[in-house]
Amino acid sequence: MTVSQEEFRRSLGAFATGVGVVTCLADGQDHAMTANAIASVSLEPPLILVGVNRAARFWEALRGQQYWALSVLAADAQPHAAWLATSGRPLQGQLDDVPHHRSTRGIALLDQALVTLECRTYDTVPAGDHMIVIGEVESAHPGTDADALLYWRSGYRRLAR
């Protein structure tokens, strides 16, 4: 018995998640991708995971990097989440209209984030058509005290704080 892709998508769509943007810097260029396959993994050491499609250009950029970041989005960042999930968008200048600042390592962190995490790749595990990227959290920075952006049943939702 195998579940169809459609059934799989619909089933997992029942699992409400937050929405993040993962960022890294490769060859001096910003790379960013909307992601919700995010989980907390370990307290000691502090580890998180992000599932990254091997076909995503973000994986191509991230695979050669040690450092990356996760911005957990506020509800008002929904247009930025939609933009950074648009396949085929120009890579150059993709953060030009997305307010951001930089980590000490120079990686972009979105301004409209509830929290930002700076990570160092701890391990990568192939899993089907995705890579599970496990990051050790080097630092965490509280962001805006705003409503949260959620993703549920193929749509964005706002969770009032």
Ligand SMILES: Cc1cc2nc3c(=O)[nH]c(=O)nc-3n(C[C@H](O)[C@H](O)[C@H](O)COP(=O)(O)O)c2cc1C
């Ligand atoms: C709400 C939402 C969550 C997503 N989560 C992930 C994810 O966790 N991992 C992933 O690889 N792609 C995810 N995607 C799809 C990527 O954002 C999308 O394929 C993006 O265009 C990839 O960009 P890139 O090819 O420039 O890296 C998600 C899309 C949306 C709308």
